Amino acid sequence: MSRTRRSFPIYLLCSLALATAGCASKHAPVQAAENVVLKDFMGAWYVIGYTPLFVDKTAHNAVEHYYLNDNGKVETTYQFRKGSLDGELKTYQPTGFVPNPETPAKWQMQFIWPFKSDYIIFHLSADGQQTIVVHPNRKYAWIMQRSPEMESEDYTRLMGLLKSADFRTENIQRMPQDWSQEPERKAKIEKVGNKAPLAPR
DSSP: OOHHHHSHHHHHHHHHHHHHHTOOOSSOOOOOOSOOOHHHHOEEEEEEEEOOOTTTTTEEEEEEEEEEOTTSOEEEEEEEEESSTTSEEEEEOOEEEOSOTTOTTEEEEEEETTEEEEEEEEEEOTTSSEEEEEOTTSSOEEEEESSSOOOHHHHHHHHHHHHHTTOOGGGOEEOOOOOTTOHHHHHHHHHHTTSSOSSOO
């Protein structure tokens, strides 16, 4: 991956997360999902709803991919089309850490060394097909699914889970997902599965 992609935009993303991480809250701490098995959580997740940040405010066909390395680190690939379904393909690769193996739903992401930001797997469906990842300040959330097509009823239900936990859902927007123009990219994602990183570092 080029240095340009790893420096300026990622630094802003990291700085935003860090700047809000310590904000005081009148709410109880965010509860993490209790049914997360780390190795089963690996692989591709299609981003269905998200809180836009500087780097991805016009994202289309976004995918978050996780690969558990032998050293316990989670090699993460966040990939999307910028601006349109046929826009430039952007790839970012932060590193995930699970500080305590006994709480696999609580992660830290490192976008640029040495800073890390906290993230929580807030919800994981019983069948392992839908998830919500959040920032503990309740301002940022990512609704994801193993497939790119989510029924409106499911999306409404997942948004309801966030609202009931006092998340700021007014800034969450639906991600455009249409893979009719990208069958080769989708096939690659499915082929990689959870067996390797989605993109080389």
